[in-house]
Amino acid sequence: MKPTNNEPVRIGFYICHCGTNIAGALDLADVVKYAATLPDVALARDYKYMCSDPGQELIQRDIRDHNLNRIIVAACSPLMHERTFRNATEKVGLNPFYCHMVNIREHDAWVHTDRVEATAKAKALAHAAVRRVALHKPLETKKVPIHGDVLVVGAGIAGIHAALTLANAGKRVYLVEREPTIGGHMAKFDKTFPTLDCAACILTPKMSAVGTHANITLWTYSEVTKVDGYIGNFDVTVKRKPRYVIEDTCTGCLECIEACIYREPKFADEFNLGLGKRKPIYLPFPQATPPLVLIDPETCIEFKTGKCKKTCVEICADRRAIDFKQQEETQQIHVGTIIIATGFRVFDARRIPYYGYGVYPNVYNALEVERLLNAAGPTGGEVILRDGKKPRSVGIIHCVGSRDENTNRYCSRVCCLYSLKLAHLIKEHTGAQVHNFYIDIRTPGKSMEEFYNRVAEEGVDLVRGKVADVYPDPSDGANGRLVLQVEDTLSSRILKVPVDMVVLATGLEPQADAQEIRRLFNMSCGAEGFFLERHPKLAPVNTFADGVFLAGCCQGPKDIPDTVAQAGAAAAEALSLIVRGYTEQEPNTAYVVEEDCSGCKSCVPLCPYTAISFDAGKKKAKINEALCKGCGVCVASCPSGSIGQNLFEDDQLLSEVEGVLTYA
Amino acid sequence: MPEREWQPRIVAFFCNWCTYTAADLAGVSRMKYPPNGCVIRLMCSGRLDPQLVLTAFARGADGVLIGGCHPGDCHYVEGNYKTLRRFRLLSRLLQELGIEEERLRLEWISAAEGEKIRHVVTDMVEKLRTLGPLNLPGRHEEWDKEIEALAHEAQAHEREEAMSYAH
Numbered sequence: 059m060k061p062t063n064n065e066p067v068r069i070g071f072y073i074c075h076c077g078t079n080i081a082g083a084l085d086l087a088d089v090v091k092y093a094a095t096l097p098d099v100a101l102a103r104d105y106k107y108m109c110s111d112p113g114q115e116l117i118q119r120d121i122r123d124h125n126l127n128r129i130i131v132a133a134c135s136p137l138m139h140e141r142t143f144r145n146a147t148e149k150v151g152l153n154p155f156y157c158h159m160v161n162i163r164e165h166d167a168w169v170h171t172d173r174v175e176a177t178a179k180a181k182a183l184a185h186a187a188v189r190r191v192a193l194h195k196p197l198e199t200k201k202v203p204i205h206g207d208v209l210v211v212g213a214g215i216a217g218i219h220a221a222l223t224l225a226n227a228g229k230r231v232y233l234v235e236r237e238p239t240i241g242g243h244m245a246k247f248d249k250t251f252p253t254l255d256c257a258a259c260i261l262t263p264k265m266s267a268v269g270t271h272a273n274i275t276l277w278t279y280s281e282v283t284k285v286d287g288y289i290g291n292f293d294v295t296v297k298r299k300p301r302y303v304i305e306d307t308c309t310g311c312l313e314c315i316e317a318c319i320y321r322e323p324k325f326a327d328e329f330n331l332g333l334g335k336r337k338p339i340y341l342p343f344p345q346a347t348p349p350l351v352l353i354d355p356e357t358c359i360e361f362k363t364g365k366c367k368k369t370c371v372e373i374c375a376d377r378r379a380i381d382f383k384q385q386e387e388t389q390q391i392h393v394g395t396i397i398i399a400t401g402f403r404v405f406d407a408r409r410i411p412y413y414g415y416g417v418y419p420n421v422y423n424a425l426e427v428e429r430l431l432n433a434a435g436p437t438g439g440e441v442i443l444r445d446g447k448k449p450r451s452v453g454i455i456h457c458v459g460s461r462d463e464n465t466n467r468y469c470s471r472v473c474c475l476y477s478l479k480l481a482h483l484i485k486e487h488t489g490a491q492v493h494n495f496y497i498d499i500r501t502p503g504k505s506m507e508e509f510y511n512r513v514a515e516e517g518v519d520l521v522r523g524k525v526a527d528v529y530p531d532p533s534d535g536a537n538g539r540l541v542l543q544v545e546d547t548l549s550s551r552i553l554k555v556p557v558d559m560v561v562l563a564t565g566l567e568p569q570a571d572a573q574e575i576r577r578l579f580n581m582s583c584g585a586e587g588f589f590l591e592r593h594p595k596l597a598p599v600n601t602f603a604d605g606v607f608l609a610g611c612c613q614g615p616k617d618i619p620d621t622v623a624q625a626g627a628a629a630a631e632a633l634s635l636i637v638r639g640y641t642e643q644e645p646n647t648a649y650v651v652e653e654d655c656s657g658c659k660s661c662v663p664l665c666p667y668t669a670i671s672f673d674a675g676k677k678k679a680k681i682n683e684a685l686c687k688g689c690g691v692c693v694a695s696c697p698s699g700s701i702g703q704n705l706f707e708d709d710q711l712l713s714e715v716e717g718v719l720t721y722a
Numbered sequence: 723m724p725e726r727e728w729q730p731r732i733v734a735f736f737c738n739w740c741t742y743t744a745a746d747l748a749g750v751s752r753m754k755y756p757p758n759g760c761v762i763r764l765m766c767s768g769r770l771d772p773q774l775v776l777t778a779f780a781r782g783a784d785g786v787l788i789g790g791c792h793p794g795d796c797h798y799v800e801g802n803y804k805t806l807r808r809f810r811l812l813s814r815l816l817q818e819l820g821i822e823e824e825r826l827r828l829e830w831i832s833a834a835e836g837e838k839i840r841h842v843v844t845d846m847v848e849k850l851r852t853l854g855p856l857n858l859p860g861r862h863e864e865w866d867k868e869i870e871a872l873a874h875e876a877q878a879h880e881r882e883e884a885m886s887y888a889h
Contacts, residue, residue: 135746135749136763137738137742137743137746138746161746161761163749164745164746164748164749164750165745165746165749165761166757168749168750168752169748169749169752169753169754169755169757169840170754170755170756170757171754172757175729175756175757176757178757179757179760182760183760186760186762577794577795580797582739582740582743582795582832582833582834583832583834584834585834585835590833590834602739602743602797602833603797646765664804666798666799666800666801687798688765689765689766689768689769689797689798689801690764690765690766690768690769691766691768691769691798691801691804693769693771694768694769694770694771694772694804694808695804703769706764706765706769708771708773711762711764711771711774712773712774712777714762715733715762715774715777715778715781715783716777716781718731718733718760718762719731719733719778719781719782719783720781
């Protein structure tokens with residue numbers, strides 16, 4: 059590819075004040091003066107906000123009035139506004155790839171303190187850009203079609219809401235859930251703050267809508283194992299674990315559970331976090347969706363010994379839904395967009411040993427208490443301790459695994475409110491005296507502060523202090539009672555509060571396998587391990603992998619209203635791509651200059667996308683532009699320098715190197 | 723303007739997806755680090771042609787910093803492994819040429835590691851300050867002069883010899 063435009067280069071150089079963001083740290087007038095002296099620069103200006111409409115119009119007017127054919131905008135990161143300025147130049151007929159950005163905000167003004175040095179750096183970067191942009195070529199973006207089907211990974215409230223939104227718009231959705239039922243954490247909650255409506259009442263209608271929706275293919279007890287392809291065209295492999303019950307024939311009558319050789323439920327029940335018991339054949343919970351039983355091969359006698367009477371098979375009779383020989387299956391699907399809604403994991407309170415979780419039976423985490431409060435839970439909604447007694451006093455410790463140098467520094471955002479909710483519900487169920495121990499009460503959001511005031515007025519004892527120790531009451535007849543030692547920081551007194559029950563307001567953490575999920579979908583994680591959004595404010599549901607969107611707590615702790623809002627946003631982003639039908643891709647693909655190619659084939663095995671093949675007739679390498687993603691690995695490896703990369707040509711990069719080093 | 727004291731100059735090649743984004747994050751987080759490095763954005767660190775590094779040194783860089791995604795995290799599957807291979811070879815080659823090991827540095831910096839940008843740049847600037855200027859263009863000039871002088875000498879010698887034969 060040779061430059062098609064042979065007119066003399068006329069560069070317009072623009073530097074943005076970004077209010078005081080850049081102007082406060084650099085001497086912009088000095089940079090403008092310097093830029094104006096550089097070769098091919100026809101015009102250099104500064105402006106308060108280049109990205110504003112008047113800023114863009116300024117560029118457009120100058121292109122027309124001054125015959126500019128290259129534009130440099132020295133402003134924020136190109137990851138922020140490159141598209142803005144390319145669009146602006148394209149609108150007045152200049153090829154958008156004649157426009158280049160210089161990052162003098164994130165990489166300069168915001169990180170350096172010495173004004174003189176920061177200004178010098180801006181000049182060096184400006185010089186590099188001036189040299190580079192002169193070598194730019196006009197390019198065309200590639201249009202890639204978007205397949206209309208969507209994959210939603212995770213079927214908690216986020217995945218459910220996103221799937222329904224898309225399915226209601228007429229799109230085919232594959233909803234993949236790892237657990238045997240959908241519903242996620244929300245299905246385990248009793249009531250939700252601040253309205254105190256019951257979680258099941260608002261969630262289960264949505265769950266059954268998912269289960270029966272004609273546009274949703276629901277695969278529970280399944281996991282995504284492989285993702286190939288790119289935005290618009292992903293090939294996804296889903297592993298379906300055997301539940302030993304045939305999905306199409308099981309009617310959900312539950313007679314098999316009744317008939318199981320075990321008369322009584324005997325094994326720890328996962329849904330109730332081990333607080334209740336189940337049989338080897340079970341339904342996770344009454345409103346499980348799909349309403350199908352499954353067999354746990356770890357506890358089933360037939361699996362362990364092969365000598366069970368198989369009373370379950372007997373009762374299932376003609377339906378023949380039980381299949382001990384069921385094997386793992388894999389499914390291949392093709393989708394255009396993906397929504398990740400894999401949720402969170404409850405902080406493991408054993409990591410803070412002085413709170414005694416897992417040691418003292420009367421120490422619970424918050425999710426366990428949700429199950430105790432729930433009418434469908436293991437105690438039928440009675441808050442009773444493991445010995446069957448009702449607690450008369452309860453201590454709730456906030457910030458367990460949040461805002462703590464030793465575990466997680468971040469605030470889990472929902473714990474203050476759910477702790478207040480639990481305080482209210484425990485009081486309501488047991489009449490116990492409830493003490494909440496907090497560092498700060500954080501209740502932002504609509505109706506949340508009002509809820510806090512309401513609970514405080516109900517007589518819940520609120521103590522500002524971080525609990526330092528939980529130990530068994532040494533006095534006679536203590537009977538499992540525990541003592542919380544805490545400094546009340548408002549009265550500067552050390553308190554020793556005896557309670558029957560301790561509730562730990564455990565924080566929200568990334569899923570244990572978040573890193574694997576991240577790799578699978580080519581996303582990034584933030585420092586805490588939650589999936590990283592493309593931009594914290596302007597692209598909060600996008601990821602760095604195009605066509606992959608985020609919803610819910612996998613992106614960071616959040617409450618149900620925010621999760622649902624984000625799920626809707628992720629669905630809308632996917633829908634926007636589908637409705638448009640195509641996406642434009644950066645034309646940064648590699649190409650072979652045939653005259654120079656020696657046919658050595660060293661590039662062929664390097665391409666991770668098998669985009670390079672060898673034309674045996676011509677004895678030349680050939681790059682399939684549709685498969686090339688523009689990494690440039692082949693370009694750097696070609697011994698004869700016969701592979702180029704659009705937007706990242708050798709001469710462009712070399713001129714940048716020379717440019718930054720020329721300014722002294 | 724008063725004469726600025728010598729400052730090490732670093733040319734940094736950062737991949738678009740991890741390290742460039744980390745440098746953006748360092749900016750958004752207002753972390754402070756010395757202004758000695760200029761970043762050149764590549765889509766992948768695997769695009770880094772050794773020629774770019776050699777050119778940087780030849781044109782006066784005191785150090786070259788390469789930043790890519792952590793192993794296993796490359797946006798293009800495995801470009802960073804190819805970078806690593808090239809880096810090892812290049813590093814040995816540069817040492818053979820008398821360019822100290824610390825002047826070429828490869829770091830894996832993920833999009834979340836703004837703090838690592840601050841640390842790596844600060845640390846590299848400190849190390850380069852201890853090493854002092856590389857000044858390859860200056861050295862080239864000196865070498866050119868030496869070679870020129872040698873050539874002169876040789877010519878003079880030849881002439882002398884020719885004269886002595888003539889006698």
